[in-house]
Amino acid sequence: MAQAASKTCEICMSAPGSQYCLDCEQYYCENCKLLHKRQKSSTYHQFQHASGLIPEGKSRCGQHKEEFTLMCNTCNVPVCTSCVAGKHNGHKFSKMVDAIAQLRGENETLIHDKTNEANQNISKIEDNLKSFENDVESVIKAITDQGNMIKSMVDKSVAQMIALVKEQSKKEKDKLTKSLSAAKSTLVAGQNLDKRRRDLDKTRPDENMVQQMKKMKEDINKLRIDSLPQFPKISFQSKAVTEDDIIHLIGSYTLSGCSPVKEKEYQQHGKLFRCSYCG
Template identity: 75%
Template sequence: MAQAASKTCEVCVSAPGSQYCIDCEEFNCENCKLLHNRQKLSRNHQFQKSSDLIPEGKSRCTEHKEEFTLICNTCNAQICPSCVTGKHNGHTFSKIVDVIAQLRGDNETKMRAKTHEANQNINKIEESLISFDNSVESVIKSINDESKMIKRMIDTSVAQMIALVKEQSKKEKDKLMNMSHA
């Protein structure tokens, strides 16, 4: 694959090379890509977004000196088109570009699933926090209700003691009054 994903168009040398011609091994802007596809010799060339290129040096077959463009599914190895008729004859093949696209799609699917799972876990945590907060509020309400009941009991007891003291005080006063008049 190409060495850099952000290049200048190699035809007009003025616009960003957002497209990469796999056959010509050059970066093209959108306009030059359209012109490239209109020419008879390059009409069937394949393009891919330059941002999808793997930023590594090109790998070439040591035997045929051609670029690796295929994956041998049988051997799980990168091969060039000439290797197809050689030691990989009769094997099944895939284009490297297609394998990369498939892997990218698989990874995106897995990422979406993990993101969905993480969001579900976050929702469960948020629901648990709400439930916890409700439980805390319930305990606080019970404490306040118990406190009010205890305060009423204390107020009633204090009122009874005060009434008893006043009653005793009145009786003692009455006795003293009766003794002083007698």
């Protein structure tokens, strides 16, 4: 390409060279461009605005010292016109500007396709991220609800067991209280008889005393000492409960990727997976 330093029309050498002919590799002003396009030999030349041009030095063939104006499509290398008749004889060629235009179009298409694919991936990732966040909230709520239900069942069972203990223990306590009351009554009766005995010992021994002592003996024999009741005992045998038992009651969850490989299992949480492709 021509040097960008001039920026002056290389035809009239006076007006600003605002247009660049890709075929001739020269700067043109607007008027000279119109004249150039009217010529039969250059009607289809392609122009580019000079402001968007990245200037470079013209590349030349090392063998023939001519500018590269063609692309050898067979070898995929730039060539000059002399190379066509030389070692590239019989090969397929295209103009350098046409090759550049083709590559420019291909690159534009590739970039467009890549950016479209990236945008589609972004949309899919965002949608799946939102869906995943909703699923996480649902799982957390389900775990919480299950835990609350189990807590409620445990509280209910504890309350029922305590109520049953109180009811049955009250019956046993009532039996012991009744036995205790009977034993106390017997003790009082015995103490009263003992007082009568001591008082009787202070009286004059005669026939009346004999009769009273016989009567006292009958009363003493009437005192009944009940045998001791069977004393109740109560104890509690707790059942060993582990965190695993609780987890099994609650349930489990699975977190997996596109191609899951189980990496590590946490019994207290659930099963975590790592994608073998994504890492």
